Amino acid sequence: MNNIKSPLFLNGKNAELIETFDSETIISKYKALNIEVARFFKTPNISLYKCQKTGYRFYYPFEIVGDARFYEDLSKNKSNYYSERWEHKRALNYIEKHDLVLEIGSGFGAFLNMLKASNIQSVGLELNPYAAEVCAKNGLTVKNELIENEAKTNKGVYNVVCSFQVLEHITNVHSFIKASIDALKINGKLIIGVPNNNPYLFVNDKYHTLNLPPHHAGLWDKKALKALETVFSIQLERMEFEPLNVNYSYFIHFQITNNKSKTLRFLLRAFNKMSPGLLKFILCKFIKGRNVLAVFKKI
Structure with a gap:
């Protein structure tokens, strides 16, 4: 039975388990960035929970967050x-x-x-x-x-x-x-x-390396930030x-190649080929960065 509490709303209900991640996959993703993180992972999987009051999502166990050595390595490699x-x-x-x-x-x-x-x-x-x-x-x-x-x-x-x-x-x-x-x-x-963890960043890019532990401990969005008023x-x-146009190249490339919907991938690829300027204008108008x-x- 899940008895994990939210680290944001301390007296609330047990947090809801919403996702699991394979530790070896995460380790290999960081290794591609020339960063060694195996020392943080003591279990074969890690979990993502959601605070039922605020919607704040957080990784568990809490011990998998980066240390001073990790951030020194990261700053030197990026x-x-x-x-x-x-x-x-x-x-x-x-x-x-x-x-x-x-x-x-x-x-x-x-x-x-x-x-x-x-x-x-x-x-x-x-x-x-x-x-x-x-x-x-x-x-x-x-x-x-x-x-x-x-x-x-x-x-x-x-x-x-x-x-x-x-x-x-x-x-x-x-x-x-x-x-x-x-x-x-x-x-x-x-x-x-x-980071604004809206669907385009997270749902279609589950193993986005720097959005995972040990780099990130939690995921924030509009709802979770707004809910801080109810806690403090x-x-x-x-x-x-x-604005989406700041990172539009990454966004459109990822959607065309990795979106879960084959139909949407096809439409985006076709529209981007026929009228890339118009597609960018429309998407940047309605999708937040x-x-x-x-x-x-x-x-």
Whole structure:
């Protein structure tokens, strides 16, 4: 009998099992990226569960998340891993010049450098010692600290607490989000950027390598982010989705070759050959992209 509880809504019903994954397949996928992950997998399969209250999906067992060595290997094998992102630029629209900003998971300082260029005071938290060292050399204020510890010593200090492509790596999501809110002033902004796990990214691409453990611990979408209002004292003010055209080439190639529907694969292939510009316009008009930015207010 399933007695797995949601790590987001701690007092809710048992989570629902929705999918299983073969560990050896995942290990081989990462090996193709020159990253060794066999040490994380102690069972032949891993599971994906869904929180029945929020819709948040999470992998189990929780111990299969990446460590400092994993992220150092990843950053060295993917040169653009900590680069500037769409959500960085969008988040700047919600930050005022006088704000004190805390960024959780600063990487090599892409967003902190953007804040610095705008004369906005900021502090970063980064657990990857390799990335934190680079930030320090570039004159950025970065602490090797968990958000839970930062919130205890600097409770209610920040105007903005933000994280980009971080929350999907966290297993103890309730503690992480609660601490992020605790570090905020009343009416302060909590800004979260995560992959948008809508159907096109996940349903037709079950073994999308970097969407699996040990890289990702959970899957977020519009419903799960909106549901945070029911768990914490925050109010959703804005939600933005990255335009599909940013990653359209990946999207259309994958759909044409891997969509579960043979009929849809045929129609997309034909339409893409006859009128690729029109197909792109239509799809980008109605399908959201692969990342989502949510802006909450502490109440």
